[in-house]
Amino acid sequence: MNRKMRAFAAGAVGAILAFGLAELVHGIYDLVPSVFLAIAQRIIELTPGGFATQAIETLGTADIPVLIASTVVGSLVVAGLLGVLSLRSRLAALLGVVGLGAIALVAAFTEPFIAPIPAILTILGALGLGAWFADYLVRMSDLRAETPAKGEAAPAQDAPGAGETRDAPIMNVRHREAHSTRGIAVPRKNFLALGGAAAVVGLTAAGTGRALSGGGGEETAAAGPIQVGGKGGAALHETLPPPPAAASIDVPGMPPLMTPNDEFYLIDTVLSSPRINVDRWKLNVKGAVENPVSFTYKDLLDMPTRESDVTLSCVSNEVGGGLVSNARWTGVLLSDVLKEAGVSRENIGRASEQLIGRSADGWTGGFKTEIALDGRDALVAFGMNDSELPVKHGYPVRLVVPGIYGYVSATKWLTEIELTDWDYDAYWIQRTWTKEGPVKTQSRIDTVKDGDRPQAGRIPIGGVAWAPHKGIDKVEVSTDDGETWNEARLAAQLDPDTWRQYVYDWDAEPGEHTIKVRATDGEGETQTEEPTPPHPSGATGYHTIRVTVA
Ligand SMILES: Nc1nc2c(c(=O)[nH]1)N[C@H]1C(S)=C(S)[C@@H](COP(=O)(O)O)O[C@H]1N2
Ligand SMILES: [Mo]
Numbered sequence: 001m002n003r004k005m006r007a008f009a010a011g012a013v014g015a016i017l018a019f020g021l022a023e024l025v026h027g028i029y030d031l032v033p034s035v036f037l038a039i040a041q042r043i044i045e046l047t048p049g050g051f052a053t054q055a056i057e058t059l060g061t062a063d064i065p066v067l068i069a070s071t072v073v074g075s076l077v078v079a080g081l082l083g084v085l086s087l088r089s090r091l092a093a094l095l096g097v098v099g100l101g102a103i104a105l106v107a108a109f110t111e112p113f114i115a116p117i118p119a120i121l122t123i124l125g126a127l128g129l130g131a132w133f134a135d136y137l138v139r140m141s142d143l144r145a146e147t148p149a150k151g152e153a154a155p156a157q158d159a160p161g162a163g164e165t166r167d168a169p170i171m172n173v174r175h176r177e178a179h180s181t182r183g184i185a186v187p188r189k190n191f192l193a194l195g196g197a198a199a200v201v202g203l204t205a206a207g208t209g210r211a212l213s214g215g216g217g218e219e220t221a222a223a224g225p226i227q228v229g230g231k232g233g234a235a236l237h238e239t240l241p242p243p244p245a246a247a248s249i250d251v252p253g254m255p256p257l258m259t260p261n262d263e264f265y266l267i268d269t270v271l272s273s274p275r276i277n278v279d280r281w282k283l284n285v286k287g288a289v290e291n292p293v294s295f296t297y298k299d300l301l302d303m304p305t306r307e308s309d310v311t312l313s314c315v316s317n318e319v320g321g322g323l324v325s326n327a328r329w330t331g332v333l334l335s336d337v338l339k340e341a342g343v344s345r346e347n348i349g350r351a352s353e354q355l356i357g358r359s360a361d362g363w364t365g366g367f368k369t370e371i372a373l374d375g376r377d378a379l380v381a382f383g384m385n386d387s388e389l390p391v392k393h394g395y396p397v398r399l400v401v402p403g404i405y406g407y408v409s410a411t412k413w414l415t416e417i418e419l420t421d422w423d424y425d426a427y428w429i430q431r432t433w434t435k436e437g438p439v440k441t442q443s444r445i446d447t448v449k450d451g452d453r454p455q456a457g458r459i460p461i462g463g464v465a466w467a468p469h470k471g472i473d474k475v476e477v478s479t480d481d482g483e484t485w486n487e488a489r490l491a492a493q494l495d496p497d498t499w500r501q502y503v504y505d506w507d508a509e510p511g512e513h514t515i516k517v518r519a520t521d522g523e524g525e526t527q528t529e530e531p532t533p534p535h536p537s538g539a540t541g542y543h544t545i546r547v548t549v550a
Contacts, residue, residue: 003143004084006191010143011083011093012076013195013202014134019075020202020209021126022104027212030275031115032122034213037271038107040071044269045110068271075100083134087144090135097131113274113360133198141191213272223261223388223395226330228305238306240328246492249501251460253447257494257501258309259325261390267314267323267406268392269427274360274413278396283337283380287418288352290342297396300382303332308377308400311466311499313439315405315428316534320444320543324466326498329400330383334372334417337380343419345373352419356426357399357411365411366426367404367436369419376402376469377497380414402497403469405437405538434537441467441527443475443519443543447503450545456510459549462488462503463517471496471522477504481514482529482542488517496522508549516542 019036026034044067078100086093104123108114138144228237248257259265283295307330317323338344343352348369355369372378378401382389389395394412401409407428422435429435443465448454461479465472471493476485488502502517520526531541 003087006141007083007087007138007143008080009083009195010134010137010141011086012080013137013198014083014130014132015076015079016130016199016202016206017133018079018126018130018202019072020205021129022122023209023213024205025118025122025126025209027209029115029118030213031113032119033108033111033114034209034272035104035108035123035126036068036071036075038111039075039103040067041269041271042107042110043067043071044271079130079134083138086135086138090144093135094131097127101127137191137195137198140194223384223390225386226301226383226388228301228330228383236304238304240307240309243309243494244492247494247501249462249489249491249503251447251462251503254462254501254503255446255464257326257491257498258385259327261327261385261387261393264325264327264384264393265312265314265323266392267316268412269363270361273391273395275391276360276396276413281396281415283397283414283417285337285341285417287356287420288349289338289419290347291340293341295337295340297382300332300380300397303336305330305332306377306379307383308379308402308497309495310377310379310400310402310497311468312400312406312410313442313466313468315407315433315437315538317442317539318534319442319531319539319541320545321539324442324444324464324499327385329379329381330386331379331381331397331400334378334380334399334401337417338369338372343369343373345370348373351421353422354420354424356416356418356420356424357409357414358416358418359411360413360415363411364426365399365406365408366420366424366429367401367408368422371401371404371409378402403439405439407433408435408437432536437537439466439468440538440540441465441470441472441519441521441525442539443472443502443517443527445477445515445517445543445545448515448545448547450547452545452547453550454508454547456508456549459506459508460503461506461515461517462501463543464499464501465517465519466499467519467521467527468497468499472500472502472519473522473524474520474526475500475502475504476518476520477502477506478516478518479506479508479513482516485518510549512546512548514544514546516544518542 022035025032082093082096085096101123108119108123243257278297281297286292307328309328311324311326314323352369354366355372356364356366358364380397381400382397384393389398397414398412399410399414444463445461446463448459448461461477465475475488475490477488478485486504488504491501493500518527528540529542533539
């Protein structure tokens with residue numbers, strides 16, 4: 001390793017130590033935020049439309065690990081470069097560390113739940129430790145002393161500005177020269193051993209912190225059963241019978257009618273789901289309402305509840321993609337919640353035209369208040385497929401609104417409902433997605449995959465079609481690239497708000513075939529053939545696959 005490489009390694013090791021310590025503290029005390037998660041989170045939020053939109057479109061749910069990995073690697077590279085910079089000017093490197101500290105503090109303080117003093121102490125302590133250790137490695141291995149002439153020649157470049165600071169690096173260089181003449185040079189082996197040991201310590205601390213904070217493990221956290229109703233009795237708690245057998249078609253590869261919670265698609269902007277203490281949680285209904293009210297979790301459970309089967313879909317779903325799922329939701333009607341705040345269909349005005357759902361993490365979704373009151377099963381939901389909402393799906397409470405995409409409506413970790421005018425732009429609207437997000441009618445082929453090479457004979461081509469709140473009236477399959485269409489057999493429609501299964505039994509003959517599917521909604525309208533990308537209002541076009549029949 002040459003001198004610069006060692007200095008780079010020293011800086012990177014310092015960063016690993018700093019991250020390790022910060023993660024460890026976060027693991028022990030979760031009101032000290034995870035610094036790298038906080039930084040990655042700010043990157044998501046600050047990138048105007050671009051990154052987040054692109055990442056969600058192209059990487060789907062993989063965007064989060066990719067972003068975290070880039071944040072970590074990026075930080076190590078910056079720290080390494082500061083190590084190299086410190087060879088020329090310790091002061092400049094120190095300023096760099098101060099800059100990193102400022103970024104970490106700003107990122108941390110934008111997190112929703114934070115204990116300020118411990119967070120500051122942790123960040124400063126971790127950075128101090130990392131910088132000190134990196135500097136120690138550089139000093140002890142005498143990296144700076146090897147080319148004092150270079151250091152002497154460089155002050156102008158090192159100096160960030162005023163004459164006063166201009167002198168400082170020179171003095172530092174001299175100091176280091178003096179220091180080096182004392183001859184404390186660490187041989188290469190010791191450098192590697194010491195640096196390696198520190199890296200191991202840092203990574204272990206980070207790993208321990210991650211494990212303690214349950215990072216990544218949250219999907220598996222089992223959600224308990226829902227405990228509805230204290231006083232009301234059964235009449236106030238409408239339940240649904242199990243889905244009839246006729247609503248499902250039993251063909252290999254068909255997605256289950258009700259998506260199990262751990263298979264339900266996931267889309268959100270948080271790197272780590274807010275963990276909400278349900279005993280302290282409140283839902284505030286505010287803004288342009290007659291009677292601002294607030295509900296505890298128990299208040300909601302004591303209201304008349306209902307179950308509702310609703311298919312949720314993401315605007316960034318590609319044609320044929322998996323960002324669509326169906327669940328049985330339990331909750332109270334959003335219209336009942338609004339009624340308590342004095343809002344009715346008759347008194348919606350300009351000032352209350354839009355309903356904003358605000359999340360504990362600050363995310364917002366907004367839609368026409370009218371939609372909450374037009375009779376559809378818009379729910380303030382706390383149950384999903386007979387259990388409490390899983391943390392990742394919005395525990396303790398979220399919104400579920402049939403017929404409009406999740407990005408405008410389905411606020412998870414809901415803490416606030418605010419009525420406001422139409423001018424307000426919620427999270428994804430600020431990032432260039434369209435203001436109203438009606439779900440576009442879509443259909444997907446599931447039982448046969450693109451590139452399959454099935455045997456000739458009877459092949460069931462099946463899947464799901466959805467036009468939430470309108471329902472599906474017809475699904476057609478073409479096996480000749482759209483020349484001719486065959487009506488598929490439909491399963492019973494569970495609810496107009498859910499997807500509907502279909503199958504077409506194809507007598508396949510050898511050769512190459514292009515298969516397409518299209519659906520017609522409950523209002524007689526067939527989905528558009530013209531292919532458009534998800535951005536800005538949802539993908540259109542027919543799901544198309546190619547198979548070679550042997
Ligand atoms: N707080 C919060 N709620 C949110 C989001 C989010 O990023 N943050 N994403 C929305 C989007 S874009 C969609 S498609 C749905 C997805 O819900 P799910 O992850 O439970 O499938 O949640 C919505 N609710
Ligand atoms: Mo979405």
